[in-house]
Amino acid sequence: MYLMDYHHHTNHSFDSTASMVEVCKRAIENGIIEICFTEHFSVNPLAPTYGHMVFEKYLSEIRACQEQFNSQLTIKAGIELCEPHLLKNQYDEILQPLNLDFILGSVHNLNNQKLRLALKEDHPTAYERYFNELYQMVSTADIDIIAHFDLMKRYAYKEHGLYVFQEHREKFEQILKKAIDRNIGMEINTSGLRTGLKQTLPSIEIIQLYKELGGEILTIGSDSHTVEDVGANIAEAYELAKQCGFHYIYKFEKRQPIPVKIV
Ligand SMILES: [Zn+2]
Numbered sequence: 001m002y003l004m005d006y007h008h009h010t011n012h013s014f015d016s017t018a019s020m021v022e023v024c025k026r027a028i029e030n031g032i033i034e035i036c037f038t039e040h041f042s043v044n045p046l047a048p049t050y051g052h053m054v055f056e057k058y059l060s061e062i063r064a065c066q067e068q069f070n071s072q073l074t075i076k077a078g079i080e081l082c083e084p085h086l087l088k089n090q091y092d093e094i095l096q097p098l099n100l101d102f103i104l105g106s107v108h109n110l111n112n113q114k115l116r117l118a119l120k121e122d123h124p125t126a127y128e129r130y131f132n133e134l135y136q137m138v139s140t141a142d143i144d145i146i147a148h149f150d151l152m153k154r155y156a157y158k159e160h161g162l163y164v165f166q167e168h169r170e171k172f173e174q175i176l177k178k179a180i181d182r183n184i185g186m187e188i189n190t191s192g193l194r195t196g197l198k199q200t201l202p203s204i205e206i207i208q209l210y211k212e213l214g215g216e217i218l219t220i221g222s223d224s225h226t227v228e229d230v231g232a233n234i235a236e237a238y239e240l241a242k243q244c245g246f247h248y249i250y251k252f253e254k255r256q257p258i259p260v261k262i263v
């Protein structure tokens with residue numbers, strides 16, 4: 001099977017010390033055929049990730065890895081943006097000349113507060129506020145894939161519990177329909193399977209709803225921040241996609257989605 005892992009962080013992200021070469025080696029060991037680096041990036045000085053990325057260094061290191069692992073691993077250059085619907089012009093100005101392969105869009109902050117803090121401030125409305133922001137992102141941002149669709153649960157589940165799917169169903173439909181209209185896909189992020197959360201982001205109900213609404217563009221990512229996590233639970237996510245009725249997982253090249261059949 002042509003296994004792909006489309007979500008990785010290395011020391012080009014503020015919250016990882018992993019080396020790119022080691023990530024590539026581990027991917028090959030784990031039977032991954034294609035990976036995409038997706039380091040954090042924000043143009044907002046109030047975001048924790050601000051100021052960490054040096055694109056020249058990042059892209060030249062990716063090129064070096066592409067040469068080194070040429071016959072063994074396909075390596076793509078991507079990015080994970082914080083709130084790309086805000087400060088959109090600034091994002092465009094920096095990103096367009098870079099000609100990246102892939103852009104993940106994320107809501108990591110609400111009103112310039114990390115989700116964990118936003119949750120503390122008013123936990124009964126936290127999920128609602130998060131999903132409203134996600135709708136804003138999907139409505140206007142220039143992105144390829146919605147990263148970790150129900151990320152708020154990562155911070156909320158222990159103390160406040162998971163959200164009830166039915167309570168937010170209408171909002172989920174709005175978000176997913178808008179995404180489909182704008183040719184934005186969704187990832188199955190496996191990071192939740194490595195914690196007490198014990199489920200993917202998003203949960204199976206949202207993956208099923210996406211399929212029901214006609215969604216096709218699906219990527220799979222471990223969201224690795226360490227070498228150990230590269231490729232973690234990827235095969236499981238492929239099974240989940242299949243179970244939800246998907247026949248293809250997508251790869252990207254210069255921001256064009258390309259389907260790869262699940263076999
Ligand atoms: Zn993220």
Ligand SMILES: [Zn+2]
Pocket residue numbers: 007009080223
């Ligand atoms: Zn990430």
